[in-house]
Amino acid sequence: MSLLWPLVARLEARLEDGHSEREVLRLLAHARIGLGVALGNVFPEERLATATHWTAKSLDIAAHFKDPAFSSYALRMHGNELRKARIRGAAVDRLSHAAALAPDRETRAAVLPLYARTAGELGDSQLFDSVMQEADDLIGSTGHTSLFNPYTLHEIRLRGLVSTGRADVAYGWSTMDLARRRPSHRNGE
Template identity: 50%
Template sequence: MAGCERCGANLGRFAHDAVCPTCRAGTALSPRPARLAPAVWMWSDRTAATALASRDLATILRAYRVANGLSQEALAALLAYDKSYVAMIETRKRTPGDVAGRRHIARALGLPYHFLGVTDPDDADFATLIQFGDSVVRLAEVARQSGRVVEAVNELWPLVARLEARAAEGRLERDTLLLLASARLSLGVSLGTVLPEERLTGAAAWTGKALVLARHLDDAEFLAGTLRMHGNELRKAGRLQAAVARLESAAAVAVDDGGRGAAFALLARAAGEAGLPDRFATAIDECRTRMETASGHEILLNPFTLREIHARGLLALGRVNDALAVLDRTAGDPAAPQWRVIERVTTGEILAAGGERVGAEEALIAAIATAERRRLPHQLQRAIRAARKTGLESARASGRAALQRLHSLLAPAASRAQHASTNSP
């Protein structure tokens, strides 16, 4: 892959000239949306997906309000409309038929224009979007792996929205379909980190949509990575047998030891949770072997990560003493910040299962503080669940307060303001 003439950075597979988009722009790739909520709503909520597919403005507005906890008055303020006008739209007594009005609604709510029956006014700039697209995906991955998951989602969702709109119109060529698959996969994995547990099926749905394309793109490495990530999101959503099947396929089609080892690491986790001791043991052994032979810096082939996966699997299989022994081993530093949170929650669960309540509470409270700072709601939920099971009320209260603060932080601005006014003295 050629490098940028100015900075020497690798150019994305979709680059059309010798200068990378960052050097050409001289600034950040794109402004980030002010709110996370539209992205999370559009790409993870089944009711929202049904509403958007209807292309009916009244249905879409009602679903948007319900999903984001907004009154008609709050939505009217967001759209800069009178409340009575919003009410008439929702009851189909009025329908904005002009293109400008529908574009205004799409822009204000962060929705793809085609869902409201209008074209994107920036359609002529689509070729530029494609050139920037690969860099957006790669920078979002960097943000996610460094713990800035909300930032990753905010970077990805406008790109996915534009590409999905083009795909719906049948206007994507093969290279652009590969970009769409990459963006779907990255968005799904990012959502799988930032969404609470009850909505993780949304993350699995997006990695699954990436897999649909990956199976037809004749790129073995990308297919293996997509199988791996989809399998992990299925595991997080509780679909353990499907997860094991996907991860075994990922290990089988991987093109190098790094990819194969990463697949075995995730397979070990899924097999442990599914209560499959033989598959778990085999996967752990394969992981250790690949950690010695793989080149590169695969995040899952890391002593710290592997120790957490091994210990958690042993706990899931009821082997608490063995899990405690694994935790006692020195494993260096995590490959990414969120793995410190994951490891602390696992440590708390194992110590609690072993009767070490003081150490368990300390580990869980440490995990809660970091999970809130990193905006990882499902890790907070894991910590709360572990504290509840073992009667560690101080950690449980700390986790519930942190989760409430985090939910408030990730809510739409209008919803936060409404909540604050409702609860003010």
């Protein structure tokens, strides 16, 4: 983070001086996202609005490029920071938009778990169920992403079920998972 702040300040100063080359703009958008995410990881909850501010500042630049993958990425990161700041309605909106813009299965697979988690935290059981199902299907067919694997999806599912008032279903999922993982003991082994 100590390296991002001077970079962002310098790039913003260049922009104010009229230097708006594509490479500078793209770097500035990435730096703003990086700064916002870094702040979101270190700030206490009451300061998360600052993190959302920085990720939000990247959205206009990302949209300017008309690059669906880049816009989807910026919206995904901003939506996740909004979720952490408990601004869940706006987070669902940004993550829904990120999913809609995703140009390929891998990009969409990166958005859906965050979208499902946020829908669960919002308490929207229908949205949670549909996004969670799509995330299961997509991640199962594309393979694991760097952030999301079967264990993460399982945790998102359990938390979402509890958040949407279905703790009994979450308990059933948890029990079924334990039964599947239990090693079989044959012949007294």
